[in-house]
Amino acid sequence: MNASRVALRRLTPSARCHFISLDRRAIGGSCWSLPASQTHNIRPTVAPVVAPSTALTLSRVSRSIHNTSELRTTANFTPEAAPAQYPPWTPPTRGILSKLPLSLVPYAELSRIEKPGGLYGFYMAYLIGLSYGACLATPGPGLLLLGGTAAKLLVYNVFLRGAACTVNDILDRDYDRQVARCRSRPVARGAVTPAQGYVWYGLQTLGAGAAIATLPNPLTMLAYAIPIQLVVSLYPLGKRFTDFPQLILSAPIAGGVLMAAAAIGVDPFVTPATAAATASLFMSHYIWTTIFDYVNACQDTADDIKAGVRSMAVLYQNTDAFISVMGAAQVGCLVATGVLAGFSPIYFIGAAGGNALWLAAMVKTVKRSRPDICGWWFAWGGLLVSGTTVLALLAEYVSGGLGGADTHVEEAAPEK
Numbered sequence: 001m002n003a004s005r006v007a008l009r010r011l012t013p014s015a016r017c018h019f020i021s022l023d024r025r026a027i028g029g030s031c032w033s034l035p036a037s038q039t040h041n042i043r044p045t046v047a048p049v050v051a052p053s054t055a056l057t058l059s060r061v062s063r064s065i066h067n068t069s070e071l072r073t074t075a076n077f078t079p080e081a082a083p084a085q086y087p088p089w090t091p092p093t094r095g096i097l098s099k100l101p102l103s104l105v106p107y108a109e110l111s112r113i114e115k116p117g118g119l120y121g122f123y124m125a126y127l128i129g130l131s132y133g134a135c136l137a138t139p140g141p142g143l144l145l146l147g148g149t150a151a152k153l154l155v156y157n158v159f160l161r162g163a164a165c166t167v168n169d170i171l172d173r174d175y176d177r178q179v180a181r182c183r184s185r186p187v188a189r190g191a192v193t194p195a196q197g198y199v200w201y202g203l204q205t206l207g208a209g210a211a212i213a214t215l216p217n218p219l220t221m222l223a224y225a226i227p228i229q230l231v232v233s234l235y236p237l238g239k240r241f242t243d244f245p246q247l248i249l250s251a252p253i254a255g256g257v258l259m260a261a262a263a264i265g266v267d268p269f270v271t272p273a274t275a276a277a278t279a280s281l282f283m284s285h286y287i288w289t290t291i292f293d294y295v296n297a298c299q300d301t302a303d304d305i306k307a308g309v310r311s312m313a314v315l316y317q318n319t320d321a322f323i324s325v326m327g328a329a330q331v332g333c334l335v336a337t338g339v340l341a342g343f344s345p346i347y348f349i350g351a352a353g354g355n356a357l358w359l360a361a362m363v364k365t366v367k368r369s370r371p372d373i374c375g376w377w378f379a380w381g382g383l384l385v386s387g388t389t390v391l392a393l394l395a396e397y398v399s400g401g402l403g404g405a406d407t408h409v410e411e412a413a414p415e416k
Contacts, residue, residue, distance in 0.1 A: 089184035106186035111162030117379035124386030129260025131393035156211035163204040171236040178307035224259035250289035277340035284333035296378040299371040327359035350392025
């Protein structure tokens with residue numbers, strides 16, 4: 001400690017002032033005081049307090065005087081990237097997990113059954129695809145078929161999302177131990193071994209396959225499901241090799257739009273106009289999923305930087321600009337879908353208008369300094385934003401006489 005004081009006092013007054021600002025950010029606001037005779041001309045730097053969980057040890061701080069790369073890293077922990085504090089894991093006392101035998105709780109946590117926000121993110125793509133396919137079909141499918149298919153796809157998505165979360169926790173276990181929000185996950189805390197996690201992943205994959213077998217045209221569904229399962233399982237590796245892992249995850253999730261339309265016998269690419277409308281709707285959900293996972297990652301920016309996790313949330317730290325630009329593109333794709341498909345004003349007001357309002361609310365409220373708000377949007381954003389699109393498409397379906405309206409994309413004419 002005495003050596004650290006001597007090293008600090010050898011700095012010039014201006015350098016000491018700058019270092020104290022960095023030191024406050026690094027060790028939760030605590031710093032060594034300087035004699036009044038040396039500080040009367042120095043304007044104090046006020047820095048917000050960072051959670052103690054991110055603190056550097058005093059010995060490391062003293063060494064960083066001579067380590068400019070570490071100073072640069074510390075300086076990057078701006079208040080906007082400050083991590084929240086999370087309590088250590090304790091056996092659940094409320095909610096669905098508290099109803100399970102304690103030995104099964106880690107496996108339920110791997111599947112995130114207590115956190116349905118991610119399930120909404122997966123499943124809503126399928127509801128969008130079902131309602132969109134219903135609008136295109138001539139004649140339109142009955143409500144009983146739509147409801148039954150939606151129920152089967154829900155079961156499939158419970159298994160798909162559970163498997164995706166499980167393999168994510170296995171592959172990311174070393175990173176998770178360095179991230180406050182994730183260090184209590186079952187594999188990271190040692191409640192489940194990687195080998196046990198892979199067995200659980202395999203069982204859930206089999207469950208997803210069983211759900212697919214109950215759908216019409218199961219072989220066609222399997223052709224969609226295999227690449228979806230493969231890519232969501234490899235997504236965690238993207239955090240190691242690219243700054244754009246969100247773009248990897250978004251593709252298989254948006255693929256649910258296509259799979260669900262095919263589940264009710266609709267070819268979403270039957271004509272050029274239909275194909276263009278479908279591509280626009282796919283891109284809309286692809287962009288939304290990117291925004292959705294970006295906001296989720298904004299909860300962990302400071303820890304991710306320290307752990308070396310790469311993501312768009314680390315690369316693009318201006319949340320307002322990111323959500324605004326991506327949101328404009330998403331709404332533009334929804335508008336293009338409506339134009340190409342010949343949808344009525346009901347769709348444009350509900351889907352494009354509704355999504356624009358939700359995205360504007362996100363721009364206004366999402367802040368890295370408020371990880372609780374980022375978490376709220378991840379928990380409910382999939383249901384609210386994508387749910388608006390689903391309702392608009394269902395309203396279009398009903399208003400068009402339960403599908404096949406003349407204003408919609410024409411199906412290919414039968415050969416004579």
